[in-house]
Amino acid sequence: MSDLYRPKGLSSAVCYLDPKAAFRWLEQAFGFEPLLVILDENDNLAHSEMKYGDSVVMIGNEWSADHKSPKSVDGKNTQxxxxxxxxxxxxxxxxxxxxxxxxxxxxxxxxxxxxxxxxxxxxxxxxxxxxxxxxxxxxxxxxxxxxxxxxxxxx
Missing domain, CATH: 3.30.720.110 (Signal recognition particle alu RNA binding heterodimer, srp9/1)
Known part of the structure:
Protein backbone atom coordinates (compact mmCIF):
# COMPACT_ATOMS: atom_id res chain seq x y z
CA MET A 1 0.00 0.00 0.00
CA SER A 2 2.83 2.45 0.75
CA ASP A 3 4.04 2.15 -2.88
CA LEU A 4 0.85 3.93 -3.95
CA TYR A 5 1.77 7.11 -2.07
CA ARG A 6 4.89 8.81 -3.33
CA PRO A 7 7.20 11.29 -1.65
CA LYS A 8 7.82 14.74 -3.10
CA GLY A 9 9.07 14.40 -6.68
CA LEU A 10 8.13 14.28 -10.36
CA SER A 11 6.16 11.80 -12.42
CA SER A 12 5.17 11.76 -16.07
CA ALA A 13 1.74 10.96 -17.50
CA VAL A 14 1.76 9.57 -21.03
CA CYS A 15 -1.37 9.33 -23.22
CA TYR A 16 -2.07 6.49 -25.64
CA LEU A 17 -4.83 5.54 -28.04
CA ASP A 18 -4.49 1.98 -26.70
CA PRO A 19 -3.25 2.38 -23.12
CA LYS A 20 -3.78 -1.29 -22.21
CA ALA A 21 -1.46 -2.40 -25.02
CA ALA A 22 1.03 0.32 -24.08
CA PHE A 23 1.00 -0.76 -20.42
CA ARG A 24 1.82 -4.35 -21.36
CA TRP A 25 4.43 -3.30 -23.93
CA LEU A 26 6.25 -0.90 -21.58
CA GLU A 27 6.67 -3.74 -19.10
CA GLN A 28 7.94 -6.11 -21.77
CA ALA A 29 10.15 -3.72 -23.73
CA PHE A 30 11.58 -1.39 -21.09
CA GLY A 31 11.19 -3.34 -17.84
CA PHE A 32 8.73 -0.95 -16.18
CA GLU A 33 6.94 -2.61 -13.26
CA PRO A 34 3.14 -2.57 -12.94
CA LEU A 35 2.08 -0.64 -9.86
CA LEU A 36 -1.62 0.15 -10.23
CA VAL A 37 -4.42 -0.39 -12.76
CA ILE A 38 -7.91 1.09 -12.36
CA LEU A 39 -10.57 -0.13 -14.77
CA ASP A 40 -13.99 1.41 -15.34
CA GLU A 41 -17.31 -0.46 -15.48
CA ASN A 42 -16.55 -1.51 -19.10
CA ASP A 43 -13.01 -2.71 -18.29
CA ASN A 44 -11.51 0.33 -20.01
CA LEU A 45 -8.35 1.69 -18.46
CA ALA A 46 -9.32 4.65 -16.30
CA HIS A 47 -5.83 5.13 -14.79
CA SER A 48 -2.62 3.16 -14.42
CA GLU A 49 0.84 3.59 -12.99
CA MET A 50 4.14 1.83 -13.53
CA LYS A 51 7.36 2.22 -11.61
CA TYR A 52 11.01 2.13 -12.52
CA GLY A 53 13.30 2.41 -9.55
CA ASP A 54 11.87 5.21 -7.40
CA SER A 55 10.04 6.85 -10.32
CA VAL A 56 6.49 6.49 -11.59
CA VAL A 57 5.02 6.91 -15.05
CA MET A 58 1.25 7.10 -15.50
CA ILE A 59 -0.17 5.43 -18.59
CA GLY A 60 -3.57 6.67 -19.74
CA ASN A 61 -5.83 7.32 -22.66
CA GLU A 62 -6.55 10.47 -24.62
CA TRP A 63 -8.94 12.08 -22.19
CA SER A 64 -9.26 15.64 -23.51
CA ALA A 65 -8.47 17.75 -26.56
CA ASP A 66 -5.17 18.68 -24.87
CA HIS A 67 -4.11 15.15 -23.91
CA LYS A 68 -3.13 13.25 -27.04
CA SER A 69 -0.91 10.44 -28.17
CA PRO A 70 1.76 11.49 -30.67
CA LYS A 71 0.00 9.06 -33.03
CA SER A 72 -2.96 11.47 -33.08
CA VAL A 73 -0.87 14.58 -33.79
CA ASP A 74 1.38 13.53 -36.68
CA GLY A 75 3.96 11.95 -34.35
CA LYS A 76 4.82 15.19 -32.57
CA ASN A 77 6.10 15.13 -28.99
CA THR A 78 6.00 18.06 -26.59
CA GLN A 79 8.15 16.21 -24.09
Missing part, protein backbone atom coordinates in the same frame (compact mmCIF):
# COMPACT_ATOMS: atom_id res chain seq x y z
CA UNK A 80 10.30 13.12 -23.88
CA UNK A 81 10.87 10.91 -20.87
CA UNK A 82 14.41 10.18 -19.67
CA UNK A 83 14.93 6.93 -17.75
CA UNK A 84 18.15 6.47 -15.78
CA UNK A 85 19.36 2.90 -15.37
CA UNK A 86 21.32 1.87 -12.28
CA UNK A 87 25.09 2.02 -12.49
CA UNK A 88 26.45 -1.23 -13.81
CA UNK A 89 23.35 -2.08 -15.84
CA UNK A 90 24.04 -3.07 -19.44
CA UNK A 91 22.42 -0.33 -21.51
CA UNK A 92 23.40 -2.01 -24.78
CA UNK A 93 21.49 -5.14 -23.74
CA UNK A 94 18.56 -2.94 -22.59
CA UNK A 95 18.51 -1.31 -26.03
CA UNK A 96 18.63 -4.63 -27.85
CA UNK A 97 15.80 -5.97 -25.68
CA UNK A 98 13.69 -2.90 -26.50
CA UNK A 99 14.49 -3.28 -30.21
CA UNK A 100 13.40 -6.93 -30.19
CA UNK A 101 10.15 -5.89 -28.46
CA UNK A 102 9.42 -3.51 -31.34
CA UNK A 103 10.91 -0.18 -30.23
CA UNK A 104 12.26 2.01 -33.03
CA UNK A 105 15.80 2.85 -31.99
CA UNK A 106 16.29 6.48 -32.97
CA UNK A 107 19.81 6.78 -31.52
CA UNK A 108 22.01 3.77 -30.91
CA UNK A 109 23.80 3.55 -27.54
CA UNK A 110 26.68 6.01 -27.40
CA UNK A 111 28.81 7.55 -24.68
CA UNK A 112 28.13 11.22 -24.02
CA UNK A 113 30.62 13.92 -23.00
CA UNK A 114 29.11 14.07 -19.51
CA UNK A 115 29.87 10.40 -18.74
CA UNK A 116 26.56 8.67 -19.46
CA UNK A 117 25.94 6.10 -22.17
CA UNK A 118 22.51 6.74 -23.71
CA UNK A 119 20.11 5.57 -26.39
CA UNK A 120 16.81 6.94 -27.67
CA UNK A 121 13.74 4.90 -28.67
CA UNK A 122 10.26 5.56 -30.06
CA UNK A 123 7.33 3.36 -29.04
CA UNK A 124 4.50 2.22 -31.31
CA UNK A 125 2.45 5.39 -30.75
CA UNK A 126 5.38 7.76 -31.19
CA UNK A 127 6.44 8.59 -27.61
CA UNK A 128 10.18 9.19 -27.39
CA UNK A 129 12.06 7.60 -24.50
CA UNK A 130 15.74 8.21 -23.66
CA UNK A 131 17.66 5.75 -21.51
CA UNK A 132 20.98 6.45 -19.83
CA UNK A 133 23.47 4.88 -17.46
CA UNK A 134 26.43 6.62 -15.83
CA UNK A 135 29.63 4.89 -16.85
CA UNK A 136 32.06 7.59 -15.71
CA UNK A 137 31.75 10.64 -13.46
CA UNK A 138 33.29 13.35 -15.59
CA UNK A 139 32.12 16.61 -13.97
CA UNK A 140 31.23 20.01 -15.42
CA UNK A 141 34.78 21.37 -15.55
CA UNK A 142 35.94 18.50 -17.76
CA UNK A 143 32.89 18.51 -20.02
CA UNK A 144 33.04 22.29 -20.43
CA UNK A 145 36.70 21.98 -21.45
CA UNK A 146 35.90 19.20 -23.92
CA UNK A 147 32.88 20.92 -25.49
CA UNK A 148 33.38 24.66 -25.08
CA UNK A 149 30.10 24.85 -23.18
CA UNK A 150 29.63 26.74 -19.88
CA UNK A 151 27.89 24.90 -17.06
CA UNK A 152 26.31 27.00 -14.30
CA UNK A 153 23.70 26.50 -11.58
CA UNK A 154 21.59 29.54 -12.42
CA UNK A 155 21.04 31.78 -15.42
Missing amino acids: TVHVQLARGEDIDAHCEHARKAGAEIMQEPSTQFYGDRTYRARDSEGHIWTFGVTIEEVGPEAWDKATGLKTKTRL
Whole structure:
Protein backbone atom coordinates (compact mmCIF):
# COMPACT_ATOMS: atom_id res chain seq x y z
CA MET A 1 0.00 0.00 0.00
CA SER A 2 2.83 2.45 0.75
CA ASP A 3 4.04 2.15 -2.88
CA LEU A 4 0.85 3.93 -3.95
CA TYR A 5 1.77 7.11 -2.07
CA ARG A 6 4.89 8.81 -3.33
CA PRO A 7 7.20 11.29 -1.65
CA LYS A 8 7.82 14.74 -3.10
CA GLY A 9 9.07 14.40 -6.68
CA LEU A 10 8.13 14.28 -10.36
CA SER A 11 6.16 11.80 -12.42
CA SER A 12 5.17 11.76 -16.07
CA ALA A 13 1.74 10.96 -17.50
CA VAL A 14 1.76 9.57 -21.03
CA CYS A 15 -1.37 9.33 -23.22
CA TYR A 16 -2.07 6.49 -25.64
CA LEU A 17 -4.83 5.54 -28.04
CA ASP A 18 -4.49 1.98 -26.70
CA PRO A 19 -3.25 2.38 -23.12
CA LYS A 20 -3.78 -1.29 -22.21
CA ALA A 21 -1.46 -2.40 -25.02
CA ALA A 22 1.03 0.32 -24.08
CA PHE A 23 1.00 -0.76 -20.42
CA ARG A 24 1.82 -4.35 -21.36
CA TRP A 25 4.43 -3.30 -23.93
CA LEU A 26 6.25 -0.90 -21.58
CA GLU A 27 6.67 -3.74 -19.10
CA GLN A 28 7.94 -6.11 -21.77
CA ALA A 29 10.15 -3.72 -23.73
CA PHE A 30 11.58 -1.39 -21.09
CA GLY A 31 11.19 -3.34 -17.84
CA PHE A 32 8.73 -0.95 -16.18
CA GLU A 33 6.94 -2.61 -13.26
CA PRO A 34 3.14 -2.57 -12.94
CA LEU A 35 2.08 -0.64 -9.86
CA LEU A 36 -1.62 0.15 -10.23
CA VAL A 37 -4.42 -0.39 -12.76
CA ILE A 38 -7.91 1.09 -12.36
CA LEU A 39 -10.57 -0.13 -14.77
CA ASP A 40 -13.99 1.41 -15.34
CA GLU A 41 -17.31 -0.46 -15.48
CA ASN A 42 -16.55 -1.51 -19.10
CA ASP A 43 -13.01 -2.71 -18.29
CA ASN A 44 -11.51 0.33 -20.01
CA LEU A 45 -8.35 1.69 -18.46
CA ALA A 46 -9.32 4.65 -16.30
CA HIS A 47 -5.83 5.13 -14.79
CA SER A 48 -2.62 3.16 -14.42
CA GLU A 49 0.84 3.59 -12.99
CA MET A 50 4.14 1.83 -13.53
CA LYS A 51 7.36 2.22 -11.61
CA TYR A 52 11.01 2.13 -12.52
CA GLY A 53 13.30 2.41 -9.55
CA ASP A 54 11.87 5.21 -7.40
CA SER A 55 10.04 6.85 -10.32
CA VAL A 56 6.49 6.49 -11.59
CA VAL A 57 5.02 6.91 -15.05
CA MET A 58 1.25 7.10 -15.50
CA ILE A 59 -0.17 5.43 -18.59
CA GLY A 60 -3.57 6.67 -19.74
CA ASN A 61 -5.83 7.32 -22.66
CA GLU A 62 -6.55 10.47 -24.62
CA TRP A 63 -8.94 12.08 -22.19
CA SER A 64 -9.26 15.64 -23.51
CA ALA A 65 -8.47 17.75 -26.56
CA ASP A 66 -5.17 18.68 -24.87
CA HIS A 67 -4.11 15.15 -23.91
CA LYS A 68 -3.13 13.25 -27.04
CA SER A 69 -0.91 10.44 -28.17
CA PRO A 70 1.76 11.49 -30.67
CA LYS A 71 0.00 9.06 -33.03
CA SER A 72 -2.96 11.47 -33.08
CA VAL A 73 -0.87 14.58 -33.79
CA ASP A 74 1.38 13.53 -36.68
CA GLY A 75 3.96 11.95 -34.35
CA LYS A 76 4.82 15.19 -32.57
CA ASN A 77 6.10 15.13 -28.99
CA THR A 78 6.00 18.06 -26.59
CA GLN A 79 8.15 16.21 -24.09
CA THR A 80 10.30 13.12 -23.88
CA VAL A 81 10.87 10.91 -20.87
CA HIS A 82 14.41 10.18 -19.67
CA VAL A 83 14.93 6.93 -17.75
CA GLN A 84 18.15 6.47 -15.78
CA LEU A 85 19.36 2.90 -15.37
CA ALA A 86 21.32 1.87 -12.28
CA ARG A 87 25.09 2.02 -12.49
CA GLY A 88 26.45 -1.23 -13.81
CA GLU A 89 23.35 -2.08 -15.84
CA ASP A 90 24.04 -3.07 -19.44
CA ILE A 91 22.42 -0.33 -21.51
CA ASP A 92 23.40 -2.01 -24.78
CA ALA A 93 21.49 -5.14 -23.74
CA HIS A 94 18.56 -2.94 -22.59
CA CYS A 95 18.51 -1.31 -26.03
CA GLU A 96 18.63 -4.63 -27.85
CA HIS A 97 15.80 -5.97 -25.68
CA ALA A 98 13.69 -2.90 -26.50
CA ARG A 99 14.49 -3.28 -30.21
CA LYS A 100 13.40 -6.93 -30.19
CA ALA A 101 10.15 -5.89 -28.46
CA GLY A 102 9.42 -3.51 -31.34
CA ALA A 103 10.91 -0.18 -30.23
CA GLU A 104 12.26 2.01 -33.03
CA ILE A 105 15.80 2.85 -31.99
CA MET A 106 16.29 6.48 -32.97
CA GLN A 107 19.81 6.78 -31.52
CA GLU A 108 22.01 3.77 -30.91
CA PRO A 109 23.80 3.55 -27.54
CA SER A 110 26.68 6.01 -27.40
CA THR A 111 28.81 7.55 -24.68
CA GLN A 112 28.13 11.22 -24.02
CA PHE A 113 30.62 13.92 -23.00
CA TYR A 114 29.11 14.07 -19.51
CA GLY A 115 29.87 10.40 -18.74
CA ASP A 116 26.56 8.67 -19.46
CA ARG A 117 25.94 6.10 -22.17
CA THR A 118 22.51 6.74 -23.71
CA TYR A 119 20.11 5.57 -26.39
CA ARG A 120 16.81 6.94 -27.67
CA ALA A 121 13.74 4.90 -28.67
CA ARG A 122 10.26 5.56 -30.06
CA ASP A 123 7.33 3.36 -29.04
CA SER A 124 4.50 2.22 -31.31
CA GLU A 125 2.45 5.39 -30.75
CA GLY A 126 5.38 7.76 -31.19
CA HIS A 127 6.44 8.59 -27.61
CA ILE A 128 10.18 9.19 -27.39
CA TRP A 129 12.06 7.60 -24.50
CA THR A 130 15.74 8.21 -23.66
CA PHE A 131 17.66 5.75 -21.51
CA GLY A 132 20.98 6.45 -19.83
CA VAL A 133 23.47 4.88 -17.46
CA THR A 134 26.43 6.62 -15.83
CA ILE A 135 29.63 4.89 -16.85
CA GLU A 136 32.06 7.59 -15.71
CA GLU A 137 31.75 10.64 -13.46
CA VAL A 138 33.29 13.35 -15.59
CA GLY A 139 32.12 16.61 -13.97
CA PRO A 140 31.23 20.01 -15.42
CA GLU A 141 34.78 21.37 -15.55
CA ALA A 142 35.94 18.50 -17.76
CA TRP A 143 32.89 18.51 -20.02
CA ASP A 144 33.04 22.29 -20.43
CA LYS A 145 36.70 21.98 -21.45
CA ALA A 146 35.90 19.20 -23.92
CA THR A 147 32.88 20.92 -25.49
CA GLY A 148 33.38 24.66 -25.08
CA LEU A 149 30.10 24.85 -23.18
CA LYS A 150 29.63 26.74 -19.88
CA THR A 151 27.89 24.90 -17.06
CA LYS A 152 26.31 27.00 -14.30
CA THR A 153 23.70 26.50 -11.58
CA ARG A 154 21.59 29.54 -12.42
CA LEU A 155 21.04 31.78 -15.42
